[in-house]
Amino acid sequence: MRAVAVITTEAARAAQRVHRASPVAAAAMGRALSAAALLGADVKEAFRLEVQLDGDGPLGLVAAEIRQVGGEQWVRARVQHPEVDLPLRSDGKLAVGQAIGRQGAFRVWFEDAGGARYQSEVPLVTGEIGEDLAHYYWQSVQVPSAVAVGVLVGTDGTVTASGGVVVQALPGSEAEREAVAERFLGLQHLSHRIAEGATGEDLIRSVLPEPIHWLEREPLRFRCQCSRRRSLALLAHLPPEELQALAHEQHGAEVTCHYCRRRYRFSEAELEALWREGANRSQ
Ligand SMILES: [Zn+2]
Numbered sequence: 001m002r003a004v005a006v007i008t009t010e011a012a013r014a015a016q017r018v019h020r021a022s023p024v025a026a027a028a029m030g031r032a033l034s035a036a037a038l039l040g041a042d043v044k045e046a047f048r049l050e051v052q053l054d055g056d057g058p059l060g061l062v063a064a065e066i067r068q069v070g071g072e073q074w075v076r077a078r079v080q081h082p083e084v085d086l087p088l089r090s091d092g093k094l095a096v097g098q099a100i101g102r103q104g105a106f107r108v109w110f111e112d113a114g115g116a117r118y119q120s121e122v123p124l125v126t127g128e129i130g131e132d133l134a135h136y137y138w139q140s141v142q143v144p145s146a147v148a149v150g151v152l153v154g155t156d157g158t159v160t161a162s163g164g165v166v167v168q169a170l171p172g173s174e175a176e177r178e179a180v181a182e183r184f185l186g187l188q189h190l191s192h193r194i195a196e197g198a199t200g201e202d203l204i205r206s207v208l209p210e211p212i213h214w215l216e217r218e219p220l221r222f223r224c225q226c227s228r229r230r231s232l233a234l235l236a237h238l239p240p241e242e243l244q245a246l247a248h249e250q251h252g253a254e255v256t257c258h259y260c261r262r263r264y265r266f267s268e269a270e271l272e273a274l275w276r277e278g279a280n281r282s283q
Contacts, residue, residue, distance in 0.1 A: 001180060003167045003208055005200035006037040006220065008075070012151055012162035014222035015077040018260050022085035023153040025059055027094045029077040030151035031129040032064035034164030037075060037220055038133065038147070039108065040066035046113040055101025055127050058084045062100060065259070067225065074223040076259040094153060100127035106136050130164075137168070144169045144177075146184045150191035161195035165203050176209060183207045224260035231255040231264040232274065240278050247271035 012030030015021070021029060036051045043049065050065040060080025067074045086095040107121040122139045125131045130149045137145035149164035165187055169177050184207050187193075193203065204212065235243070235253060246253045247268045255264045 001167060001173050001176060001208055002170055003165065003204045004038050004041045005165045005203040006034050006041070006163055007194060007200055008033045008037060008162045008164070008220065009159065009194060011075045011077070011220060011222040012159045016159050019077075019079060019082040021079060021082035023157050024086050024094045024096060024099045025062075025079050025082045025084060026159050027151040027153060028053070028059055028062045028096050028100055028129070029064065029079055030159055030162035031096060031149040031164070032062050033075050033077050034149040034162060035129055035133045035147075036064040036066045037073070038149075038164050038166045040068075040073065041218075043068075043110075048109075048111040050109040051133075052107040052109065053100050053104070053124070053127065053129065053132070054107060055104035055124050057097075057099045057101030057127060058086070059099045059101075066220075069225070073218055073220045074225065075220055076222060076224045078258045094151075096129065097127035100124070100129070102127050106132040108136065108140075133166070137166070146181065148184070148187040148190045150187075150189075150194075152191035152195050161191045163190060163194045163200070163203070165190065165207065167207055179209065180207060224257060224262070226257040226260060226262060226264075228264050231257070232266060232270070235266065235271070236274050236278065240275050243271055243275040243278070247275065 016026035064077040152161040
């Protein structure tokens with residue numbers, strides 16, 4: 001058996017703060033952050049991976065990205081409609097599946113160290129993210145996987161705990177599977193256990209039988225790598241007539257980062273310079 005656990009509490013709290021997200025939108029981003037971190041644990045070299053939940057629910061697109069930068073793991077998340085809130089389900093849980101939608105795609109974007117990009121997707125199963133990730137693992141690597149992702153939101157509406165666990169049954173583990181599956185049911189209250197202080201190791205210990213061989217432990221940080229320079233580079237892709245219109249009619253442009261909501265303002269002169277550069281290149 002193989003297991004990975006991630007604690008994404010700080011990242012989920014930061015995502016909720018920058019997007020001013022409702023409880024259900026924050027829970028969806030937290031679960032997506034855990035899904036991205038779990039998938040990212042399988043990649044060893046420099047990479048960028050994004051999980052996208054593209055469903056027909058009122059939140060619109062929900063996405064979380066993990067990027068390896070100099071031995072650190074940086075994560076960030078976005079949601080199209082962070083203000084959308086829904087009543088709790090009858091069992092008292094946040095209605096994440098309903099908010100994301102049950103029709104749509106669970107998509108994974110991957111960029112390797114050389115800049116090559118790959119994309120794969122499977123249909124959404126429930127929109128609750130845990131089941132969707134388990135389905136993705138089965139479809140993409142044909143390994144039976146149990147996934148739990150959870151976010152606890154306190155009575156004040158803010159995230160108090162977030163994390164996830166995946167356990168995969170490798171060939172030869174048939175004899176252990178039933179017992180592990182039974183112990184895995186205890187992770188239904190994953191976010192409560194994290195709120196009480198459980199570490200990733202504690203979560204794995206509660207599922208896997210001994211002996212456990214620990215592989216590695218890596219820090220995860222909420223961090224956006226957007227910059228003024230990158231935002232300007234995005235504007236450079238606009239057609240010249242649009243750049244000219246922005247410069248002369250709007251007297252500048254503003255670019256807002258979808259991940260951290262930071263705003264970058266560009267002057268009329270900067271846009272004109274960009275337009276002139278583009279015109280020179282195309283000659
Ligand atoms: Zn940003």
